Amino acid sequence: MSVLVVQGLSKSFGGVRAVGDVSFAVAPGEMLALIGPNGAGKSTLFNMVGGQLVPDAGSVLLGGVPITGLGPRAIARHGVGRTFQITATFGSMTVRENVQMALLSHKGEVWSFWRPVAGRHAAEADALLAGVGLAAQAERATGVLAYGDLKRLELAIALGNEPRLLLMDEPTAGMAPAERVALMQLTRRLATERGVAVLFTEHDMDVVFDVSDRILVLNRGTLIAEGDGASIRANPAVREIYLGTGATSGGH
Amino acid sequence: MDSIVPQLLTGLAGASSLFLVASGLTIIFGVTRIVNFSHGSLMMLGAYIGWSIITRLPREPEWFVLGILLTVLATALIGVVLEVAVLRRVYRAPELFQLLATFGVVLVLQDVTLWIWGAVELPLPRPRWLRGFVEIMGNRFPAYDLFLILVGPVVLGLLWLLMNRTRWGTLVRAATLDREMVAALGVNQRTLFTSVFALGAGLAGLGGALSLPNASANLNIDLSVITDAFVVVVVGGLGSLTGAFLASLLIGVIQAFGIVLVPKITLVLIFLVMAVVLVFRPNGLLGRPQAEAREATVAAPVVRAAPRELRLLGALALLVAAVAPFVVGDYYLTVLTDACVAVIFATSLHFMMGPGGMASFGHAAWFGIGAYAAGLLMQWLGAPMPVGLLAAPLAAGIVAALFGWFVVRLSGVYLSMLTLAFAQIVWAVSFQWVEVTGGDNGLLGLWPPDWARSPRVFYWIALALAVAVALLLRRALYAPYGYALRAARDSATRARAIGLDVARLRMVALVIAGAACGLSGALFSYGKGGIFPTYISIPHSVEALLMVLLGGLQTVAGPIIGALVYTGLADILVRSTDLWRLVLGAVIVLLVTAFPEGIAGAARRLWLRGREA
Secondary structure, three states, rough: OOOEEEEEEEEEOOOOOEEEEEEEEEEOOOOOOOOOOOOOOHHHHHHHHHHOOOEEEEEEOOOOEEOOEEEEEHHOOOOOEOOOOOOOOOOOEEHHHHHHHHHHHOOOOOOOOOOOOOOOHHHHHHHHHOOOHHHHHOOHHHHHHHHHHHHHHHHHHHHHHOOEEEEEEEOOOOOOOOHHHHHHHHHHHHHHHHHHHHHEEEEHHHHHHHOOOOEEEOOOOEEEEEHHHHHHHOHHHHHOOOOOOOOOOOOO | OOOOOHHHHHHHHHHHHHHHHHHHHHHHHHHHHOOOOOOOHHHHHHHHHHHHHOOOOOHHHHHHHHHHHHHHHHHHHHHHHHHHHHHHHHOOOOOOHHHHHHHHHHHHHEEEEEHHHHOOOOOOOHHHHHHOOOEEEEEEEEEEHHHHHHHHHHHHHHHHHHHHOOHHHHHHHHHOOOOHHHHHHOHHHHHHHHHHHHHHHHHHHHHHHOOOOOOOEEHHHHHHHHHHHHHHHHHOOOOOOOHHHHHHHHHHHHHHHHHHHHHHHHHHHHHHHHHHHHOOOOOOOOOOOOOOOOOOOOOOOOOOOOOHHHHHHHHHHHHHHHHHHHHOHHHHOOOOHHHHHHHHHHHHHHHEEEEOOOOOOOOOOHHHHHHHHHHHHHHHHOOOOOHHHHHHHHHHHHHHHHHHHHOOOOOOHHHHHHHHHHHHHHHHHHHHHHHHHHHHHHEEEOOOHHHHOOHHHHHHHHHHHHHHHHHHHHHHHHHHHHHHHHHHOOOHHHHOOOEEEEEEEEHHHHHHHHHHHHHHHHHHHHHEEEEEEEOOOOOHHHHHHHHHHHHOOOOOOOHHHHHHHHHHHHHHHHHHOHHHHHHHHHHHHHHHHHHHHHHHEEEEHHHHHOOOO
């Protein structure tokens, strides 16, 4: 059964239809890439699933439960993890404390005013950090991390919520090409291990074809193609919007 | 019905004066992102300088106009000096340090003005042509007020032309929208900022000089004007000139009618209007949501528990404090008791401001509510001190919860402004509701019970409460709640994405801070034997800010050190010099420019030098 089912999602801004009647589903452990030229409606679609925007029409089901129009916090509570295009972490905490915070929130232990955080769920946090290759940096301040490491920290924070679905908005933006593939292969591995469904947007076609199970192509707010890497590469409509350049790094 | 037209005209004249000051404030804020507390002082200087110039000139209208223009130039020049000497050094500092620096300027300018012009207020002798009346619908209306009514729209028009028809204006508008981008395009920020500040200061000077014929040059202008100007700028939307104009019309007219219809609650009325506007339009009438600064100013360092050496030092200090009554005399015991109250006052503000990220310009409100709760209970029910000390935090906490319900959604400067507004409401109630609060005379006869009346015992009680509050707040900050609160401050987006309820976290922080502060208010009142509206005044709120910022936001020890340093400094200054404001203001400005992370923060940096944060 699908983790995420999106049906007939639409959103207009003023008279402009940003997303029109988009439907798709993501299965557990599946990596679904959402691609399309600038202005195709990727971010709008993404933000409707993540709770930042309220759709005009359509529904979003998570594990069969409707989450349409809920706020980001409620959606997080339903088991959706997120990473952001511009990394968002807690700058006044160490790397480990960032993950501890996510664990505390997930376990509903936030409203406690007495017992110090210090050792709480430290082992679990370290395990998550080890999973993303940050074990050695656990004691460091978040502010001194390299950009690629921040992205990996975000992933560990998101996983602290034990999500069923991971939403990643341009996860590799601002990273060097070699780092990009490494980060997404890490995500791929974690998704498979934990059975987490991943929906991500991405401009780098190398990354998209390398790690995704399935690709959705959005243009002018509507879904124009859906399929695996080979079929998308061969799709004439897709080739046309990418000006026949095929699989090159777009978006620059 | 008769009084409607003249009242309306009076309101419009008042609106013009408000607009002159507010327009300068809003332009300066738009470009430099600095909330200039000293803007009221510039207007005050405008009034004094205007008085000095105009009284030396012949009394014909053309000389009056010349005098006004000279005043505008003089204040603009003072603005340039201020910008170059102080503000330029704090543009990169956190918002609140900028505010603190400008408040230091307020103190300095107040003493400088007192020193030059003396304490007596200076009315402008009005020549015959200034005393003329115009008949409007059967009412005699002062011609000068009609002239003032025209000045507002004319200045708005001129500013519009300046902003929309000159290259300089285009740069100012661009910088208001996106400062970093303008810098990236190679515009000389220094000249731009200096000239913007000069323009703003000149407008304040114009407002001050034009207010002379109807009022006088006096030393109260600075703080009374800055509160009104804040309200106008916030209601209009920070950075919006047209918004400031509309808001000054609104506020001016409400003020004029309020004085006639509901004289008792005029002050409350103004701030209620502001609160209502902000609840429905969180960015003011015409304001836009503020763009998030792209370059982080100073990234918050990681909060870690204090090193062992510091804890030992703290324990030692506590020991010294505990045995102090055996060593020092009664006078110093009072100072030490005040210091204990200050520690609670400052740590409670730090709780919501540091980890909570909510700066309060009106922390004295909770202090006053706690004090009056204890005082009224004593007066009505004869409640003894222990009951009063229990009721104070309870009352302040409950009011904080009601207040918090509609402000925690607001961001940054707007939230700070609402705290200021709320404190002014509480102040107005305590001042104007004479039947209950005793008004200016205060509530008297609030003494500790016999067993606690000796200064020594009372000091120990204060010390115990201060230590208890500081330790409890610290405990909460290192517990999951404190981390979650800090998480919400560091990144609200990320906090929500991991399922944290940001609004509720902040609300609870406000309640805790309010309750703790209420305790300090009651404690202070029992020590002094009375409660007065001055406990809730703006300067008292600013004192709390000073203590916290002096000590530094990033450490739990910060507000404690800040409270002690501030209490000691103020005590020494008040006793040793008449110009204590000047010295205190100068010290603040120096500290802020030299240690933008506070005393404790700077010590911490020195301590950690060479190691990674």
